[in-house]
Amino acid sequence: MATLKVPITAEDHAQGLESADVTLVEYGDYECPYCGQAYPVVHQLQKQFAKRFRFVFRNFPLSEMHPHAEAAAEVAEFAGAQGKFWEMHDKLYENQGRLGEALYVDLAEKLKLSTTALHQALQQKTFEARVRADFKGGVRSGVNGTPTFFINGHRHDGSFDFETLVSAIRQAMATVKSA
Amino acid sequence: MAQSSASKVTPIHSGGILSAGAVAPNFTLHVTPDQTLTLSDLLGRPVILAFYPADWSPVCGDQMALYNEILPEFRKYGAELLGVSVDGSWCHDAFAAARHLHFPLLSDFEPKGAVARQYGAYRAADGVCDRALFVIDKKGTIAWSYCSPVAVNPGADGILQALEDLPNKDLPK
Numbered sequence: 001m002a003t004l005k006v007p008i009t010a011e012d013h014a015q016g017l018e019s020a021d022v023t024l025v026e027y028g029d030y031e032c033p034y035c036g037q038a039y040p041v042v043h044q045l046q047k048q049f050a051k052r053f054r055f056v057f058r059n060f061p062l063s064e065m066h067p068h069a070e071a072a073a074e075v076a077e078f079a080g081a082q083g084k085f086w087e088m089h090d091k092l093y094e095n096q097g098r099l100g101e102a103l104y105v106d107l108a109e110k111l112k113l114s115t116t117a118l119h120q121a122l123q124q125k126t127f128e129a130r131v132r133a134d135f136k137g138g139v140r141s142g143v144n145g146t147p148t149f150f151i152n153g154h155r156h157d158g159s160f161d162f163e164t165l166v167s168a169i170r171q172a173m174a175t176v177k178s179a
Numbered sequence: 180m181a182q183s184s185a186s187k188v189t190p191i192h193s194g195g196i197l198s199a200g201a202v203a204p205n206f207t208l209h210v211t212p213d214q215t216l217t218l219s220d221l222l223g224r225p226v227i228l229a230f231y232p233a234d235w236s237p238v239c240g241d242q243m244a245l246y247n248e249i250l251p252e253f254r255k256y257g258a259e260l261l262g263v264s265v266d267g268s269w270c271h272d273a274f275a276a277a278r279h280l281h282f283p284l285l286s287d288f289e290p291k292g293a294v295a296r297q298y299g300a301y302r303a304a305d306g307v308c309d310r311a312l313f314v315i316d317k318k319g320t321i322a323w324s325y326c327s328p329v330a331v332n333p334g335a336d337g338i339l340q341a342l343e344d345l346p347n348k349d350l351p352k
Binding site: 002062063065136139140141142144145 | 241242337339
């Protein structure tokens with residue numbers, strides 16, 4: 001069973017409390033349609049489990065397959081460096097069909113981020129190393145496509161519809177309680 | 180023929196597929212409709228042999244596409260990656276072009292699955308290769324192998340660990 005090899009740190013993009021019973025880590029790609037399908041499911045899970053649940057997102061752009069995936073990941077990291085990772089993350093998935101320079105500028109403006117700084121970051125590949133580090137860590141942990149989820153460090157090999165994830169998370173919660 | 184020669188050179192089996200320590204059975208397979216590749220030509224560097232059931236799995240993160248993304252990590256160890264399935268070389272051509280694959284796909288097409296059988300990686304009931312991975316060291320000995328449940332893409336963590344653990348590896352550049 002594949003397990004998460006890169007521990008969650010303060011560098012990670014996380015929503016929820018460190019003390020949550022269950023942490024769900026997603027390795028995702030902004031252009032992957034399956035990640036697009038998983039995006040609202042994660043929101044549902046956050047509502048369902050509230051404070052008992054923490055969500056971490058890491059980049060796994062499949063750039064050979066998805067020409068926009070790398071830049072989109074760097075755009076999210078750019079926003080993240082200014083404390084707006086999740087706003088950008090959400091908007092990228094909500095506009096997945098329009099990924100590209102025009103959308104990035106549009107979203108940066110909406111989030112009141114400097115578009116000049118954005119262009120510069122993309123051109124100079126300021127966040128490429130960060131994205132690559134996520135990717136490499138994912139490979140080492142057995143990420144086998146996108147999205148790949150880890151529930152409390154264990155790769156979830158089942159499907160990622162709401163019901164399946166709820167039941168896998170409940171199982172993980174039960175383990176935590178009995179431990 | 181293929182099976183009898185396999186039993187001579189391959190004393191070590193576990194769960195069906197050849198295990199570490201076995202000599203990797205040599206083979207020559209089509210890599211394009213008019214070119215072949217012989218395993219022993221790659222002696223001197225590690226080889227990753229990835230048997231998989233079929234081209235055109237209907238998912239984004241299919242195994243070959245994933246390995247294509249990870250290719251630079253494999254190459255750091257000087258390793259050659261070879262994908263093997265029973266699909267014909269014209270099919271491989273189209274699949275590799277569609278997925279922008281930068282490594283060879285070999286056709287274990289005629290006699291069907293003969294090489295996969297030598298490695299213990301053929302699913303006779305389904306007529307396709309298993310999802311079996313082999314890391315072969317530069318002397319042609321299997322250093323690591325793993326057979327994944329056919330529905331589970333095994334990822335690449337095991338391959339990278341095996342490359343890392345090769346005793347006679349050249350240091351990553």
